[in-house]
Amino acid sequence: xxxxxxxxxxxxxxxxxxxxxxxxxxxxxxxxxxxxxxxxxxxxxxxxxxxxxxxxxxxxxxxxxxxxxxxxxxxxxxxxxxxxxxxxxxxxxxxxxxxxxxxxxxxxxxxxxxxxxxxxxxxxxxxxxxxxxxxxxxxxxxxxxxxxxxxxxxxxxxxxxxxxxxxxxxxxxxxxxxxxxxxxxxxxxxxxxxxxxxxxxxxxxxxxxxxxxxxxxxxxxxxxxxxxxxxxxxxxxxxxxxxxxxxxxxxxxxxxxxxxxxxxxxxxxxxxxxxxxxxxxxxxxxxxxxxxxxxxxxxxxxxxxxxxxxxxxxxxxxxxxxxxxxxxxxxxxxxxxxxxxxxxxxxxxxxxxxxxxxxxxxxxxxxxxxxxxxxxxxxxxxxxxx
Amino acid sequence: xxxxxxxxxxxxxxxxxxxxxxxxxxxxxxxxxxxxxxxxxxxxxxxxxxxxxxxxxxxxxxxxxxxxxxxxxxxxxxxxxxxxxxxxxxxxxxxxxxxxxxxxxxxxxxxxxxxxxxxxxxxxxxxxxxxxxxxxxxxxxxxxxxxxxxxxxxxxxxxxxxxxxxxxxxxxxxxxxxxxxxxxxxxxxxxxxxxxxxxxxxxxxxxxxxxxxxxxxxxxxxxxxxxxxxxxxxxxxxxxxxxxxxxxxxxxxxxxxxxxxxxx
Numbered sequence: 296x297x298x299x300x301x302x303x304x305x306x307x308x309x310x311x312x313x314x315x316x317x318x319x320x321x322x323x324x325x326x327x328x329x330x331x332x333x334x335x336x337x338x339x340x341x342x343x344x345x346x347x348x349x350x351x352x353x354x355x356x357x358x359x360x361x362x363x364x365x366x367x368x369x370x371x372x373x374x375x376x377x378x379x380x381x382x383x384x385x386x387x388x389x390x391x392x393x394x395x396x397x398x399x400x401x402x403x404x405x406x407x408x409x410x411x412x413x414x415x416x417x418x419x420x421x422x423x424x425x426x427x428x429x430x431x432x433x434x435x436x437x438x439x440x441x442x443x444x445x446x447x448x449x450x451x452x453x454x455x456x457x458x459x460x461x462x463x464x465x466x467x468x469x470x471x472x473x474x475x476x477x478x479x480x481x482x483x484x485x486x487x488x489x490x491x492x493x494x495x496x497x498x499x500x501x502x503x504x505x506x507x508x509x510x511x512x513x514x515x516x517x518x519x520x521x522x523x524x525x526x527x528x529x530x531x532x533x534x535x536x537x538x539x540x541x542x543x544x545x546x547x548x549x550x551x552x553x554x555x556x557x558x559x560x561x562x563x564x565x566x567x568x569x570x571x572x573x574x575x576x577x578x579x580x581x582x583x584x585x586x587x588x589x590x591x592x593x594x595x596x597x598x599x600x601x602x603x604x605x606x607x608x609x610x611x612x613x614x615x616x617x618x619x620x621x622x623x624x625x626x627x628x629x630x631x632x633x634x635x636x637x638x639x640x641x642x643x644x645x646x647x648x649x650x651x652x653x654x655x656x657x658x659x660x661x662x663x664x665x666x667x668x669x670x671x672x673x674x675x676x677x678x679x680x681x
Numbered sequence: 682x683x684x685x686x687x688x689x690x691x692x693x694x695x696x697x698x699x700x701x702x703x704x705x706x707x708x709x710x711x712x713x714x715x716x717x718x719x720x721x722x723x724x725x726x727x728x729x730x731x732x733x734x735x736x737x738x739x740x741x742x743x744x745x746x747x748x749x750x751x752x753x754x755x756x757x758x759x760x761x762x763x764x765x766x767x768x769x770x771x772x773x774x775x776x777x778x779x780x781x782x783x784x785x786x787x788x789x790x791x792x793x794x795x796x797x798x799x800x801x802x803x804x805x806x807x808x809x810x811x812x813x814x815x816x817x818x819x820x821x822x823x824x825x826x827x828x829x830x831x832x833x834x835x836x837x838x839x840x841x842x843x844x845x846x847x848x849x850x851x852x853x854x855x856x857x858x859x860x861x862x863x864x865x866x867x868x869x870x871x872x873x874x875x876x877x878x879x880x881x882x883x884x885x886x887x888x889x890x891x892x893x894x895x896x897x898x899x900x901x902x903x904x905x906x907x908x909x910x911x912x913x914x915x916x917x918x919x920x921x922x923x924x925x926x927x928x929x930x931x932x933x934x935x936x937x938x939x940x941x942x943x944x945x
Contacts, residue, residue: 362901366708417743549794590795670744673732
């Protein structure tokens with residue numbers, strides 16, 4: 296199989312962005328009549344300034360397509376941060392190695408205790424997250440976490456520093472179902488500038504993580520860009536190209552696309568104002584992704600405001616996190632009755648924007664005529680007791 | 682209110698079912714609406730994805746789909762959705778039986794998570810194992826007469842060919858293949874997937890299908906309860922039409938003098 300990083304070199308993303316900017320009403324109306332984006336060119340038109348004037352129509356298409364494939368349901372999951380130890384410098388990230396924050400890798404017993412707390416809140420799907428550190432995060436630690444957490448959680452995915460296929464295999468064999476890896480920015484000069492040190496410097500290596508993960512046997516693969524680092528249309532067209540490539544080459548994997556915007560974090564990073572996406576932009580993007588990728592999960596995290604999250608429930612997203620903390624070990628200090636932190640979180644990766652409890656999120660989903668789905672996978676599918 | 686039409690019962694593995702409409706439980710906006718829709722459908726067989734249920738044998742308020750289904754009113758037919766190969770399907774079916782669910786299984790194995798098309802090789806392998814273990818197996822298949830025949834050879838209780846891809850609402854686009862499956866079938870044939878409107882369901886029944894399975898078209902309707910009733914009526918109407926016998930459709934004018942009158 297060819298690597299996407301090689302193919303990507305020859306994809307004219309800049310030209311597509313320009314094509315998007317220049318989209319005419321006539322072009323757009325033809326696509327809206329089809330109700331689907333059948334190519335990157337169609338997708339470029341749907342994320343165009345011109346299409347922003349048709350946002351209601353986009354929303355209607357997106358709503359219908361999503362209901363057809365996913366029904367009136369939203370799946371819920373919780374992230375559990377295992378470690379904020381990190382050898383990388385990523386200028387926008389709270390875990391960046393040069394940030395003076397308290398560093399911790401939580402012990403297995405605490406991982407289990409926190410998993411139980413999350414299960415008590417209703418979660419049956421867990422995302423284990425960690426910084427990239429060979430000493431703390433590798434060496435069988437994550438594998439043990441997966442093994443033990445599966446006794447409580449039916450579905451486990453991971454978001455870690457990229458590994459070789461061989462490195463992923465033990466995690467898949469342990470019963471890990473999904474892998475999330477964000478390219479952060481697909482714009483190589485920007486990527487190099489904001490990742491000056493650490494293994495994450497290697498742009499192509501990160502880009503091909505999804506394929507290595509697929510080769511190891513992960514059945515769910517999540518992609519995304521961190522919007523706000525570079526021009527959002529450039530990023531979105533790159534994510535679209537990446538997703539279309541993976542659909543062809545990694546056909547057994549369920550794709551999920553996250554729409555993440557930069558949040559305030561420790562460090563001195565100041566985002567470029569031109570690159571910031573508005574709520575309207577992100578709504579348009581969700582609808583456009585849905586019209587291009589009808590079967591992909593679209594994930595919305597607690598990075599976004601309650602108002603936007605409420606609004607997007609019916610517009611194309613399928614999966615939400617809720618009541619999240621981005622600090623390792625923080626759930627241990629949550630008040631279980633109202634799911635709020637009792638302590639400051641100086642070691643968090645970024646500060647969330649939607650602080651509602653899991654129960655409040657589930658109620659919000661129900662009130663919109665959708666079913667909050669906590670369990671949609673069973674560990675028996677991926678683990679053998681024999 | 683229109684009364685139910687009298688139709689012959691559906692018999693699968695020696696068990697009698699009064700309705701020829703099977704319904705699925707995915708994609709509904711709430712457990713209550715699902716429950717009301719199932720009741721309105723009058724279905725005697727209701728499929729449920731095991732991955733949505735608690736399989737530990739203990740009740741789970743956050744995975745409570747089975748709590749909405751009353752086994753007194755219909756057969757709960759566990760399905761193996763989520764399984765990508767035979768091994769996974771067999772494992773989850775065994776677990777469900779161990780957790781007290783019926784030893785009936787709608788066998789569906791789809792390695793492609795997008796179109797959810799069934800894998801015939803893995804389905805046959807899993808069917809053989811489960812049948813030997815005493816399961817009643819109802820496999821979801823592509824409209825392929827050869828795999829249908831092979832699954833019947835190993836003892837499947839039905840075959841469930843798709844009309845068109847799951848959730849597509851495109852109706853019966855595999856008509857020519859399904860006609861062959863029906864012609865050769867030794868077990869009930871249930872048309873599963875892709876039926877988007879009551880006319881699709883009626884059409885399947887008129888063709889001679891023994892039953893149909895509907896999920897998306899009911900679950901995502903603006904009014905799922907009314908839609909469930911509409912499907913129930915259309916299935917009955919299609920079946921009655923089939924049982925009475927079709928009036929011959931012809932585009933050729935009948936000769937006034939019969940061509941074979943010389944034989945009289």
